[in-house]
Amino acid sequence: MPSQLSAQPSATNPADLPATELLALYARRALSPVAVAEAVIARAEASEPALHALYAFAPEQALAAARASEARWMRGEALPLDGVPVTIKENVATEGVPMPLGTAARDDAPPSPADAPAAARLREDGTVIVARTTMPDYGMLSSGLSSFHPLTRNPWNLAKGPGGSSAGSGAAAAAGYGPLHLGTDIGGSIRLPASWCGVVGLKPSHGRVPLDPPYYGRCAGPLTRTVADAALMMRTLSRPDARDPTALPPSDLPWDDLDGLDLTGLRLGLVMEAGAGLPLDPANRAVVEAAARLLAEAGAVVEPVPAFLTQAMLDGLDLFWRQRASLDIEALEEARRARVLPFIRDWAAGGQSLSGAAVFHGMSQMAAMRDAALAAIRPFDFLIGPVSPNPPFPAEHASPTNDPARAMAHIAYTVPFNMSEQPAIAVPAGFTPDGLPVGLQIAGRRFDDVGVLRLARAFETIRPALRPWPVVG
Template sequence: MSTISLPTSLCDSTATELLALYRSGQASPLEATQAVLARIERLNPQLNAFCLVDADTALAAARASTARWQQGAPAGALDGVPVSIKDLILTRGWPTRRGSRTVDPNQAWDTDAPATARLREAGAVLLGKTTTPEFGCKGETNSPLTGITRNPWDLSRTPGGSSGGTAAAVAAGLGPLSVGTDGAGSVRIPAGFCGNVGLKPSFGRVPAYPLSPFGSVAHLGPHAMSVADAALMLNVLAQPDARDWTSLPPDGRDYRVGLDDGVRGLRIAYSPTLGYAKNVHPEVAAAVERAVQVLATLGAHIEAVDPGIADPLDICTGLWFLGASTVWSGLTPEQQAVADPDFRAEAELGQRLSALDVQQLNLRRGALGSQLRQFMQHFDLIATPTVAVPAFEARPAGHSPMDPVAMLGWTPFSYPFNLSQQPAITVPCGLTRDGLPIGLQLVGPMFGDALVLRAARAYESAHPAPRPPLARD
């Protein structure tokens, strides 16, 4: 690998590239961490991607990692790589406020969630916590606690949500890796809006603790600058943790193996609307069609076909509002008084659901999952847009009335695959005339995590993604 200039260009290196530099002695974890912290100091006031930065702890970890590399004894697969953690995920020593003024920061924070624990064990340098809307409740990242998070491609636009701080950080070079959560698209929406790779693995592939109050639609997954980085990070995150009784048994797989095997011979169902999305932005539709044509030139067999499902928006939002109502019922009146008005509105909608309503939603979800599993017997992958629209205006919490369409109507391609629990990845596939990223979503069969990574890597290799202007030093 050719020498790169130090130190600021280290911020634009992928995790895979950083590890190669550490191995060759061309750069150290301390140099990389110093560069990233300097860029955070410069850009975070504009982006509001981090709600907590712990430079002293990060530098101490980077020095220890540098010493290990100098001794030829790295501690794990991510030793010395700067990583951030979404502020829904418990991290020992730091408050996890979940974007909410209802959470008291002055309490014992002595537990790592499984994802945090695995990253720490792998030697990652933890930088801090990234912003989220209150309890991850929406596809924009704003909250009364942390304000508005912005998109590094255009500061007037949202980075999406709920992993908006995570996506903005990775896009701007504020650490090459970050952990997000995805309950209705919350990894893929912001990754699509910010021009990153975002993976929602099969449900249970990445253990969680505590389990989400929003139930089994909630996944954890990597945000990264490249597909190879996402595979590397999944290797770490997918390690077992007994605290999550819903997690999958470890498969012992190295997700980097076979990553460059291409898509020749794969059967891909190209579904530009999933049969029901009526308002796909024309530039998004055109870019995704071009991306699918690229996959065809690489040898994939493309068939334009819909999976035959009805729009499950009301199933997803009904179950989501039920989770919001559950959290809301555990808050005191004083806490409720300082909550995000959007979260309050979701909880009130959830309170209207009867036990029979919930049972019917779950039965309809089961029928949807069965239909998609049967469809996947005929195809290896489904290709769709990631989000129906480019990133829209960044707005404050409570900017408009909350209902299912306002919450998720503009992202009709994400939530079906939370309900079905299938793996889905977004990879950048172009820019609008206004210079905003567009994402291609590739959905695999249940447990087909390696397949979606492989297909995304094939596309990425043929169509490298640009970096946002804000990230240039």
């Protein structure tokens, strides 16, 4: 059936339009979901030979979904996100697509029998699923290095990595593979690639977005180019699902109420020193300090907060995660173990033969981080600070240190908020002298997801103009 809607609204490539604008254009019959899907597919086909952000790229299925969406719009039966392109991280199940978890040890993973909660909500609301996105082995690296997927690169500089473990999601968002991208985060895996790719990345309150299966600190959330698109996506993702026993009670939150936050007198705690891990790079420090000054000039009360994470907390959690990974890897037959990325095997080996006391102590550090983070925010409305201590690093490296003995040295700013179950967002704040993106992290009190989005939106309106989006391919 030929399209009955306009091909495109202007000279702007439809692949670059935010979801909020797409929905308005669809409603006026000024743009077709088919034209948008075609633009996103063309962008991906041009960029993927260099970027490698996608897994299970399905252009024909996406076009079929876009045609069905166009028909609903024409009938006046549009769904909440009807016709908006989306990508979904590989470790979030979609029916009929294998889920290798980024590792060649699972290169024969069977097709998933059903959509995971977040994928189900996106499909129910009419999104056009373009592809899944890449991740490193088991999601345990902040890079695009994987034994299963091709090496994912950063659109701003192909010599750099996008971060991870939502590597493909961050790269796809920055490269303009449509407006909405779903990632997961257990220690920074949404916020780190968002910062290094210059996009918005929200780690919601734990339980706000139902998961299957849930795990300590693990969340699913949006990576987008705008705060409004992240909020729009959360309206869908946060709907209940009985499969997650840790999910929060259903809440009708005002996801659309982003504008109008009065910064006057807002109490912001500025966390510049993490207390553990890598030192803060001067370029990242300069961008975050400039962001804090902008908020203070707009009326917020910005006060320094001493470091609240300790090296003992970070080391303990690292040992606990190593022990869990070593159990998973040792359970594999020898041939499969050999396919796991060597860096991951070396890192996990540090968890072998730990005593029960050591494992218990490591696990207890999650509670220690929780208590420290919640104590730090108590005098404030929000905490602000860096997302990462360093700019993007070489694409071929498994982590900023590229050292299994210090694999978690870069997550000290992000991981406490996973353990404390607080919402935290990365929002683009500026660039290094080399032109690489730097994000500002905003963390809110537990369950104040809308508040975090509102402050991020307020910052978005006062920050200096960002550089044009990168063009790949």
